[in-house]
Amino acid sequence: xxxxxxxxxxxxxxxxxxPTHGNMSLDVAVQRYSWxxxxxxxxxxxxxxxxxx
Numbered sequence: 001x002x003x004x005x006x007x008x009x010x011x012x013x014x015x016x017x018x019p020t021h022g023n024m025s026l027d028v029a030v031q032r033y034s035w036x037x038x039x040x041x042x043x044x045x046x047x048x049x050x051x052x053x
Contacts, residue, residue, distance in 0.1 A: 004030065 012027035021032070047053075 016029050
């Protein structure tokens with residue numbers, strides 16, 4: 001987060017390469033990472049509810 005808040009808006013248009021998703025803008029990569037993290041949190045919460053933890 002500390003790195004991301006220091007970037008300029010134009011930096012988010014730069015391309016990055018993912019081994020699984022290929023080339024994409026940094027903006028898309030951050031969005032995908034954010035979704036991915038929320039998805040895992042939802043999975044963990046669901047498991048906790050099912051198991052009564």
